[in-house]
Amino acid sequence: xxxxxxxxxxxxxxxxxxxxxxxxxxxxxxxxxxxxxxxxxxxxxxxxxxxxxxxxxxxxxxxxxxxxxxxxxxxxxxxxxxxxxxxxxxxxxxxxxxxxxxxxxxxxxxxxxxxxxxxxxxxxxxxxxxxxxxxxxxxxxxxxxxxxxxxxxxxxxxxxxxxxxxxxxxxxxxxxxxxxxxxxxxxxxxxxxxxxxxxxxxxxxxxxxxxxxxxxxxxxxxxxxxxxxxxxxxxxxxxxxxxxxxxxxxxxxxxxxxxxxxxxxxx
Amino acid sequence: xxxxxxxxxxxxxxxxxxxxxxxxxxxxxxxxxxxxxxxxxxxxxxxxxxxxxxxxxxxxxxxxxxxxxxxxxxxxxxxxxxxxxxxxxxxxxxxxxxxxxxxxxxxxxxxxxxxxxxxxxxxxxxxxxxxxxxxxxxxxxxxxxxxxxxxxxxxxxxxxxxxxxxxxxxxxxxxxxxxxxxxxxxxxxxxxxxxxxxxxxxxxxxxxxxxxxxxxxxxxxxxxxxxxxxxxxxxxxxxxxxxxxxxxxxxxxxxxxxxxxxxxxxxxxxxxxxxxxxxxxxxxxxxxxxxxxxxxxxxxxxxxxxxxxxxxxxxxxxxxxxxxxxxxxxxxxxxxxxxxxxxxxx
Numbered sequence: 058x059x060x061x062x063x064x065x066x067x068x069x070x071x072x073x074x075x076x077x078x079x080x081x082x083x084x085x086x087x088x089x090x091x092x093x094x095x096x097x098x099x100x101x102x103x104x105x106x107x108x109x110x111x112x113x114x115x116x117x118x119x120x121x122x123x124x125x126x127x128x129x130x131x132x133x134x135x136x137x138x139x140x141x142x143x144x145x146x147x148x149x150x151x152x153x154x155x156x157x158x159x160x161x162x163x164x165x166x167x168x169x170x171x172x173x174x175x176x177x178x179x180x181x182x183x184x185x186x187x188x189x190x191x192x193x194x195x196x197x198x199x200x201x202x203x204x205x206x207x208x209x210x211x212x213x214x215x216x217x218x219x220x221x222x223x224x225x226x227x228x229x230x231x232x233x234x235x236x237x238x239x240x241x242x243x244x245x246x247x248x249x250x251x252x253x254x255x256x257x258x259x260x261x262x263x264x265x266x267x268x269x270x271x272x273x274x275x276x277x278x279x280x281x282x283x284x285x286x287x288x289x290x291x292x293x294x295x296x297x298x299x300x301x302x303x304x305x306x307x308x309x310x311x312x313x314x315x316x317x318x319x320x321x322x323x324x
Numbered sequence: 325x326x327x328x329x330x331x332x333x334x335x336x337x338x339x340x341x342x343x344x345x346x347x348x349x350x351x352x353x354x355x356x357x358x359x360x361x362x363x364x365x366x367x368x369x370x371x372x373x374x375x376x377x378x379x380x381x382x383x384x385x386x387x388x389x390x391x392x393x394x395x396x397x398x399x400x401x402x403x404x405x406x407x408x409x410x411x412x413x414x415x416x417x418x419x420x421x422x423x424x425x426x427x428x429x430x431x432x433x434x435x436x437x438x439x440x441x442x443x444x445x446x447x448x449x450x451x452x453x454x455x456x457x458x459x460x461x462x463x464x465x466x467x468x469x470x471x472x473x474x475x476x477x478x479x480x481x482x483x484x485x486x487x488x489x490x491x492x493x494x495x496x497x498x499x500x501x502x503x504x505x506x507x508x509x510x511x512x513x514x515x516x517x518x519x520x521x522x523x524x525x526x527x528x529x530x531x532x533x534x535x536x537x538x539x540x541x542x543x544x545x546x547x548x549x550x551x552x553x554x555x556x557x558x559x560x561x562x563x564x565x566x567x568x569x570x571x572x573x574x575x576x577x578x579x580x581x582x583x584x585x586x587x588x589x590x591x592x593x594x595x596x597x598x599x600x601x602x603x604x605x606x607x608x609x610x611x612x613x614x615x616x617x618x619x620x621x622x623x624x625x626x627x628x629x630x631x632x633x634x635x636x637x638x639x640x641x642x643x644x645x646x647x648x649x650x651x652x653x654x655x656x657x658x659x660x661x662x663x664x665x666x667x668x669x670x
Contacts (some may be wrong), residue, residue: 063450070447078435081476146431150492153395155420156448322397 064157071151071164072171075138079172086172089134090179093127097180100247101187108248112281120180120189121201121273122246125266127180128209129241131173133233135165135213136220140229143221148321159315166213173209177202192278201276204299208269211303214310221317240266245292262289265302271295348373348408348500348531349394355402356389356555363389364400365555371533371548373499376526378546379535380648386555387535388428391504394533395425408499421449424493425502432488434478438469441477442491449496456495463491467521483514487521500531507541519544539645553652564616570642570650575611575623577637582606584632591626595619613639 105115142148191198223229250261272295291298349371356364364386371377379387392398396416405412410419446456464473467487507515542549543563551559598612613619620639
């Protein structure tokens, strides 16, 4: 068995363990879907009336943004889960076993991806209920969902590094919120980035979350064909830009996360 | 037994012939620093195959750090350590196949059942699906967890979790087992249960390194005890040797009359290494001796020859608490207060 297939095999064992947890502690998935549903309803009915998107119903505009925000939040489970495993000594046990060094991380990120798939399904249904529609081909729509999930998967590896460093789920949650709120709000997720003031606009244009949101909007056909072309390159080519971000994230985060795992010990 | 293993090891691991094969664990001058804190300060330790070494010390003495270095969880800064002849850094991956670790708190997954926990560990040791399952069932049986096997660990008692965690360490039938404070936090009954399990285990010839802050635990389970303090081994020996090092061994007996006490005193004088004391009521004698159980037997024979009526006689030894206090000048964090008072013989 090659090192790579062994890592995948060990990763599958760890992923299975995490998925059993989703099954046995359903509160977890319930709350990680309830909050995005709440966001959909809040933005659609509370803010929606006050935010005008030229030539487009706000709910059509909104859904890609909420999808992007939700999968990024979903990716934080990776860090919280690893921090909890360290705290409980489970990582010590794993690290004393002759398993691949990357396996715990592969398993963790994979099961969190599965979690995100479930969340996206629930949200799509909510979106459809409040009036969101996909105007593109099924294949394009699938590509849109795949891109969102791929993006979240890459973010998961970044969250893994933080989770392994802070070693406490509570600290991790506080730390990740500080990073994630600006990333998901100073973007084109809920408003048009063109309306943002100077520096925030530039931040939003280059924000990876904006790229994946714009890409999803494009692939779901939730755009106004009459709208002027965005001024920034990343938003002119959102699909390519998202793939570039995913590649960059994985290239940086995967080796760093494995390095952090190798020296992670409880307390 | 030891010789057979030695040959086996040499045949299967040509690279490790240089190591002292009869020693399962060898640590030389281990140093580990965390910033300015020195956790290990030149720790030396040798554990022969098939024996139980108790690592005894208070919190923060370096016990857990030692276990982490030896189980490849932590890299040391200086020194050298091998387990079954394999270097803990250079041969880490191969080494992990041969060891089992059970940590300070039960590292079991609360959401998995007992069976799922052990099955997962088996899969990660690459035992294969069938073997992992069979081994999991076998261990659940052995550790009296069959009834709870298919319930999530969340509902297990502390003692059950520890047993499951210990079972997890045994999945791959390791040659060397590391138990880091296996009974910390357990109630006295669960602790006794754990001791029975561990005693049974080491009777089968497994090499065991056990850390504990319970003096009684080391006395009960370990062949040899290394007392560690501030990251160094400050004393090494059997429980008896350590106690002897502190001295203070004495024969205590109670007789039925003052007259018997006089006769007993005369009979036992040849054994005394210091003056024999007789208590106020004149029925109780304390005889400072050295030589352990033999002295007790000798004493009983002498009393018998003089037809002294003995109500009670015992050999009192210093507790490991006394040992710790003598060696370090400070108490072992107060955890050993329930330690037994000495060995009694009828």
